[in-house]
Amino acid sequence: MPRLAIAPEVLADLDAFTRPTRRDAVIAMRRFLEQTTTAPHPERVRNTRDPRVATLWLADGCRAVVVRQRDVYWMLTVLPDAEAWSYAQRHRFSVNAAIGVAEVWDAEALERVEPALRRSAGSTGERLFGHVPETDLLELGIDALLVPLVRLITTDVNLEALEPLLPESQYAPLWVLGRGGSMAEARQALDAQAAVPPGEAEVDVTDLPAALERTPGRAAFVPGPADLERVLSLPRWCTFLSPAQHRLAHQSEYEGSVLVTGGAGTGKTLVALHRAAHLARAGEGRILLVTFSQAVAADVAAKLDVLIEDRQARERIEVGNAERLAHRIVAEAEGRPPLLVGGPDLATLWQEAAGICGDLHSPAFLLREWEQVILAQNLCTLQEYLAARRPGRSVELDDEERTYVWKAIEHVTGRLRATGRRTLLQLAAEASMLLGRDTGDLLGDDAPRREPYRHIVVDEAQDLHPAQWRLLRAAVPPGPDDLFIAGDPHQRIFDTRVALSTLGIKAETHRLSISYRLPQEILSWAVRLRGGGPADGLVDGVTELVGFRATHPGRRPEVREYTSPEAELAGLAVLVTSWLGDGVPSGEIAVAARTGDMVKEAKAVLGAAEASVRVSTLHGLKGLEFRRVALVGVADGVVPAADTLTPAAEDPTARAHDLQRERGLLYMACTRAAERLYVSYSGRASPFLPP
Numbered sequence: 001m002p003r004l005a006i007a008p009e010v011l012a013d014l015d016a017f018t019r020p021t022r023r024d025a026v027i028a029m030r031r032f033l034e035q036t037t038t039a040p041h042p043e044r045v046r047n048t049r050d051p052r053v054a055t056l057w058l059a060d061g062c063r064a065v066v067v068r069q070r071d072v073y074w075m076l077t078v079l080p081d082a083e084a085w086s087y088a089q090r091h092r093f094s095v096n097a098a099i100g101v102a103e104v105w106d107a108e109a110l111e112r113v114e115p116a117l118r119r120s121a122g123s124t125g126e127r128l129f130g131h132v133p134e135t136d137l138l139e140l141g142i143d144a145l146l147v148p149l150v151r152l153i154t155t156d157v158n159l160e161a162l163e164p165l166l167p168e169s170q171y172a173p174l175w176v177l178g179r180g181g182s183m184a185e186a187r188q189a190l191d192a193q194a195a196v197p198p199g200e201a202e203v204d205v206t207d208l209p210a211a212l213e214r215t216p217g218r219a220a221f222v223p224g225p226a227d228l229e230r231v232l233s234l235p236r237w238c239t240f241l242s243p244a245q246h247r248l249a250h251q252s253e254y255e256g257s258v259l260v261t262g263g264a265g266t267g268k269t270l271v272a273l274h275r276a277a278h279l280a281r282a283g284e285g286r287i288l289l290v291t292f293s294q295a296v297a298a299d300v301a302a303k304l305d306v307l308i309e310d311r312q313a314r315e316r317i318e319v320g321n322a323e324r325l326a327h328r329i330v331a332e333a334e335g336r337p338p339l340l341v342g343g344p345d346l347a348t349l350w351q352e353a354a355g356i357c358g359d360l361h362s363p364a365f366l367l368r369e370w371e372q373v374i375l376a377q378n379l380c381t382l383q384e385y386l387a388a389r390r391p392g393r394s395v396e397l398d399d400e401e402r403t404y405v406w407k408a409i410e411h412v413t414g415r416l417r418a419t420g421r422r423t424l425l426q427l428a429a430e431a432s433m434l435l436g437r438d439t440g441d442l443l444g445d446d447a448p449r450r451e452p453y454r455h456i457v458v459d460e461a462q463d464l465h466p467a468q469w470r471l472l473r474a475a476v477p478p479g480p481d482d483l484f485i486a487g488d489p490h491q492r493i494f495d496t497r498v499a500l501s502t503l504g505i506k507a508e509t510h511r512l513s514i515s516y517r518l519p520q521e522i523l524s525w526a527v528r529l530r531g532g533g534p535a536d537g538l539v540d541g542v543t544e545l546v547g548f549r550a551t552h553p554g555r556r557p558e559v560r561e562y563t564s565p566e567a568e569l570a571g572l573a574v575l576v577t578s579w580l581g582d583g584v585p586s587g588e589i590a591v592a593a594r595t596g597d598m599v600k601e602a603k604a605v606l607g608a609a610e611a612s613v614r615v616s617t618l619h620g621l622k623g624l625e626f627r628r629v630a631l632v633g634v635a636d637g638v639v640p641a642a643d644t645l646t647p648a649a650e651d652p653t654a655r656a657h658d659l660q661r662e663r664g665l666l667y668m669a670c671t672r673a674a675e676r677l678y679v680s681y682s683g684r685a686s687p688f689l690p691p
């Protein structure tokens, strides 16, 4: 029986055919797998660059291109007849000599660009890889046939133009070298292309079937018709991960905790979903998948339903957020749901507290001190507070001042206690103490009384507060695969700059750097907006955005200036109407603004224009993705929101952090757009917008 491996492109290719043709094509594939008498058979194509390539007739005007070796057929694409033959003639198929993965490259297109490269090389002495010895290029897995062409490349722009024509496993190390990276860095980029390391044995470049087994992102083996149906009917992200994503999600076991960082759209959520699925299938205990909000949780839960076929495994995973977990634990312990304090009441209490301090410190200063120093370190007594470090707070407080501040804060906590109310962070702190007390050494398998989870997978980890981290830490016993954490410090939208190591979470760290969501133009614009600089939190030290790149080109973001807010809103209505007119489903369009008032105005104007799409605050976009995103009111004084900034006179460090947070918020919102980004303002532009 033949063994069939499906490439990811086949899914979208089949969708391009009419429904009856698609159905016939799938029936033909099934017959091929089962080798029935009516099964299609491989037909040779004339003038191919590779003798192993053939086509399979699947339906009228619909043909698959396969590369065959021994009993394995790698199905690369499904196209109308003439296009299938042309594809078969144009491409080469090889095994990367360094890491043993299967590769496809458009040899004809490369031959066509060679004269232009030669001309450009002739007109200048410059060579991007002139200094790199041939042995190094070969060591980096560059195919010997390609080395002469690589030698002709003069600039990184030349190289980038070749990206669509080269296999990613050859492009990735070249890209690093081309930007001045060292051999070691280029080797790292190459190794990241191996989903399954080739092991000690030397790679056999003639063994394509073995290479396909090492290339799960480009070849899904379908042993039988049921597997075939499943791969063809599921969305692509369920089956095909990039090598780095695959390795992270499917490693059989990690010794302890894992942290995955990466820029926007690099697949962190996807990896978290696949890791949760992997752990659930391995079948040991309950798993909590923590997301940021209930809205995102619903989306994540629906994706898990699609990803995990086995119902028992699916039921092992609970999707929730830290607030909900804390609420449940406290409710269970106290026998009734805890009462939460409302925002206005809390604001009044902080006003009173500031009065107690003789108005030496503002309510905002006291609130920060409480959340970022006292709750963050779980300080329970004045003595502990007097002895504590106050990281991130630049205003020094001597013992006397700290005692005043403590008293003021005690006023708030005392009033809350007296009225039986709590904040969400207090609830988290309480829940982690309850878990510590109730589980303690009961976390083992012998007495799993309140042991909540065997594994916790955390997405959007950059915005969790230390109190919430302590809760998660207490909710899973330390051990192999206890915490799998994904986050991006550059997208942080709250003031929670905490390194996991300071919370006793020692995580091995990995990084994803290729964005599958953002077109290159949106990515580079957003990076300029973010400042490209480092961000702290999660990891020790800082995370840089260097090496962050996109897989595809697109349109540049459109930035529009208006003379008045009315004109800006009218412009928004025209824009969204035109997007809907382009056939973009309303669920794939998002409009957002910094303030609630602007959200209301945008809703009103879009409602009047019968352009009903999602409209939210910038915060409301977190964790989501849309084809097209319009951000309005991105003006000076609005972004950053003046009322959220600590006055520099009061605490310059806090102000700098506030500005970073606001910048991160705008960056996060901009990077939700998979296809088009529109940003508008009236008056002066936000200082965050790149020139």
Ligand SMILES: Nc1ncnc2c1ncn2[C@@H]1O[C@H](COP(=O)(O)OP(=O)(O)OP(=O)(O)O)[C@@H](O)[C@H]1O
Pocket: 237, 240, 241, 242, 245, 262, 263, 264, 265, 266, 267, 268, 269, 270, 271, 488, 491, 515, 516, 517, 623, 624, 625, 671
């Ligand atoms: N290997 C891949 N191939 C194709 N598409 C991918 C791949 N990895 C991720 N994607 C797609 O890219 C998009 C972004 O993925 P995901 O939401 O997991 O990224 P993220 O890193 O969590 O993003 P963010 O931090 O910006 O929220 C999704 O549409 C996802 O399906």
